[in-house]
Amino acid sequence: MTGAGQDGSNVSIALVHYPVYDKNRQVVATAVTNLDLHDIARAARTFGLFRYYVVTPVAEQRDLAERITGHWREGWGATYNPKRKAALDLVKVVNSLEAVLHEIEQLFGRPAKVVVTGARDRGGTVSAPVLAELLRDRTQPYLLLFGTGWGLADELFGRADYILDPIRGTGTYNHLSVRSAAAILLDRLLGER
């Protein structure tokens, strides 16, 4: 029994578009994609998260994300598909991780614990069942970081309070999409079994 269907009202997720690695392990800013917004927002809404932060320092990319979410949050789109509105209402587009942490501290009155996720094995990770227990303290905000591209830059692992165990499949293949990885980890942390 993991999470036991608790709500995630003290838990936020951040999809980080910078600093992340590209295919050649260069640090880059990736592009915002429509499906990352929709799929992760729907998962975040399903598991009762506080907020879904979309983080990019590129102003044009923030504008794009705002246009996509705005389409479904207001006017015709909101009426046509209220389920999309309910999900995308959780989205907040910001320019940096610092802005996310500042907002959470303002709203909760204490700093968020930062949980970093990634596909590679590392030392000192925490398992999903252990983290699920920690999340039950609703007075403590948590922020789960997910990387786009080829994953979060190492500097983000350095500032993590926790590094979550990677999702292990049955072999050595560990190339889930960030959308799938986020869905699985939210289910492991907060899903009812």
Place this chain on the structure above:
Amino acid sequence: MTGAGQDGSNVSIALVHYPVYDKNRQVVATAVTNLDLHDIARAARTFGLFRYYVVTPVAEQRDLAERITGHWREGWGATYNPKRKAALDLVKVVNSLEAVLHEIEQLFGRPAKVVVTGARDRGGTVSAPVLAELLRDRTQPYLLLFGTGWGLADELFGRADYILDPIRGTGTYNHLSVRSAAAILLDRLLGER
């Protein structure tokens, strides 16, 4: 402990584009989408599935699916990104569920047990841990059906050997994308915890 990291070599997944419901609960054939192919193939590969069947009776849609998968399975795409090739090599595009069942029976020497998934609560469902135990019998092939659009038509529930418990979030919102739902259920059935 669910699944305990067993491989899914007797398990296939079928993404059904017909018969499924649209927004107004009319039975329709939906369009194949690029991300459904990629995301679910990557999850299927991660959890060691036998095959990922993409089912549509529309010839043009099958051609589209073949073109997308072919791009990454052969020639330039396969060299550029071998991880995509490894995932998409699991994909087989077929025109009907009957064709899927026929192929599995030919290959395994016995008919597949059909497991239907859906977002709505129904009677007589099986839980993921119970089904995970059943999947351990490697001599028995299983086929997991996922619906596009607004979900699988009721007639498919009628012919199921098992109906899997829906994914429950923390409230009444149950509008995960099919990509997220497939990832979560494969993890529940076959993931290592």
